[in-house]
Amino acid sequence: MSHQGKGDERKGRRRPAQAALAGLVLTSMLAGAFPASALAADGTAQTTEAAAQAAEAVPRGTEAIPQAKAAVPQPESSSSRTATVEVQGEEEHKIEKASPQVEARIQKTIDLLRSLYPEFGSLNLQMKLREKNTRMMHGQRTEREEWILFFDDRQPKDKKSEDRIYNQVHMNFDETGALISYSWQNPNWAGTDMPDKAMASKKAKEFLQKLIGADLDRYAPGSASSTGTHGAASDGGKKVTWTHRSVQFEGLVNGIPLINSSDNWTVDVDGKGRIVGVHHWNKERPDPALYPDPAKAITLDAAKRRFAEQTRMVLSYQPQEFLNQSPAELADMPLPGRKPMILAYMPDSMGYIDAFTGKPSIEFNAVTDVFKKTEASIRITGQGKGLYVRSPEEGRRFIEKELGFDMTGMTFFNVPKEEEKEPAAPTIKRYHWDEQERMDSLLAKIRPDKFRPRYASLTTESDTGRICGFSIGRVYVDSEQQAQEAKPFTAIPAEEAKKKAVSFLQPFLPARTIETKLLEPRDGQPTYPDWVDVSKLPQDFRESPVCDFIFIPLHEGVPVEGIHWHVSVDKATGKVWSFTYFPVDFDKLPSKSGLISPEMAEDTYLKNLDIKRVYLWPEFFNQRAPKPQLVYMPAYEFVGVIDAKTGKPIPFVKD
DSSP, X not given: OEEEEHHHHTTTOOOHHHHHHHOOTTSTTOOSOOOGGGGBTTOOOOOOHHHHIIIIXXXXXXXXSSTTSOSSXXXXXXXXXXXXXXXXXXXXXXXXXXXXXXXXXXXXXXXXXXXXXXXXXXXXXXXXXXXXXXXXXXXXEEXXXXXXXXXXXXXXXXXXXXXXXXXXEEEEEETTSOEEEEXXXXXXXXXXXXOOHHHHHHHHHHHHHHXXXXXXXXXXXXXXXXXXXXXXXXXXSOEEEEEEEEEEEEBEETTEEBTTOSEEEEEEEOTTSOEEEEEEEEOOOOOGGGSOOGGGSOOHHHHHHHHHHHOOEEEEEEOGGGSSBOHHHHHTOBOXXXXXXXXXXXXXXXXXXXXXXOSBOHHHHHHHXXXXXXXXXXXEXXXXXXXXXOXXXXXXXXXXIISOOOOTTOEEOOOOGGGOOOOSSOBEEEEEEEOHHXXXXXXXXXXXXXXXXXXXEEEEETTTOBEEEEEEEEEESOHHHHHHHOOOOOOOOHHHHXXXXXHHHGGGSOSSEEXXXXXXXXXXXXXXXXXXXXGGSOHXXXXXXXXXXXXXXXXXTEEXXXXXXXXXXXXXXXXXXXXXXXXXXGGXXXXXXXXXXXXXXXXXXXXXXXXXXXXXXXXXXXXXXXXOEEXXXXXXXXXXXXXXXXXXXXXXXXX
């Protein structure tokens, strides 16, 4: 049985909504693309497009699990995980006993689930074992014992069949028997219905109240802003998909949420209000004396005035596919640019306001400055050729012959055709190959430490087969292992890498001269915040093996912000290992006539922008600043952009 999450399929897409969906860097909430112009060396914006590139569209020829994913990593508190852990081999059916006190606490949680869901009674305990688990927490490797329990609907000691998708629950408890996480995948609960925020928040709160009782008062009211989708397919051809809305309960300090807290709960709720996942990060809270006194902060009204003074609206083209999105629309991976684009205003920078000075956060600027790129204008003459792949066989030939990547031993991840459904509109179609046999052997181990198979992914337009991206490389368990296996190399000159990137892009572009804004790596070593120990940064971040180039198409000087073209060039070989491209029909872009003024757009934007006061503790690759900050944080995702012709706000995300 195979499992795949939609989050993986969205890799490489470039849209402003991604960043706004999640918030901003320094917390687990940043995952995407604010206006790329903010990354220019002379820019004043507080965005992290380049951080997002490292996180999702620029694998640098590698994928790291889980710590080396993003330049500003997703902290431990980001979300719960509902993907199933497969258990096979010796450890399957192994049952160990804990102390009576721990057993009683574990059993209390199990009894709660049985009382809430009669379906749990049909599951049998297949495995229960104690294991040491190493986690990175704020720059420190922490090893602790955990209890791992696995239930499914087989009879005890029956072997698993790859032709079935089992009803199964995976649970983790700490050494005291307190719940760390649980995930439940029940085929009978599969579906794409998404609960509304009110129901998800209500059900999540009710569950936590039963689970932790009065301790719930230590957390802020649940925030139900994120969603998740994942699926499973059996060898027999059955395929199911689950969706959920995640409700996060942040730890409170002085009655104020700590956004990247080391003590928070995330509860996943499905369309019927069932709790299908829980995750708790419960590291001991730091000394409350370290937190700035909120009594000395400026008022919310003052913060709004300061934010207004610092906001400047800029014009851009926006694909409708990346605006006003619902979770279902996100999961379908729409092709940008198929619907008529709109002209819209959005802020030239998106950041936090220091709650005491009313100025942009100093720590935030220090971190985001690391990811800024040099900006330059460049005109490129396209060749109008386009490259097409309409089958896995054609995709394999393209990767082997055109990209020169050896795919010996790699197999195609095949979704059974009888289970595939034609989408209502053209989407991004994904082909994926990996070393499946090595992955299968990995499933016999719960916490593998030696797993670095190769992979290759290719994305195309579902209706035409036009290639719109690829990524090839190797998977690593962690950045330390990657550093140990890194080999010394002599880098090609940066100018040569740029020429290779432009040359690679040209065949895909229409046969005309196109003006673009090029974001390219800065020369020299970036300046890090003074609390960052550079020696502890991942090897491929300190000495990246690739040069990443981002091309932003321009039309009459206005950027097409939702469609960025990315080329990642290997410094040692000059080969392209990662690429993203979506076409732009320049002749159909709307004219700049009949637009409202930037001042009118700014007024509407600020009236619709919600701002709240929160604590943040700046982090950088698992290194934490000496103390937290108190900031005012705007909710950019729900105001989105302002239509430049109608003056109406268009959110990135449907509320």
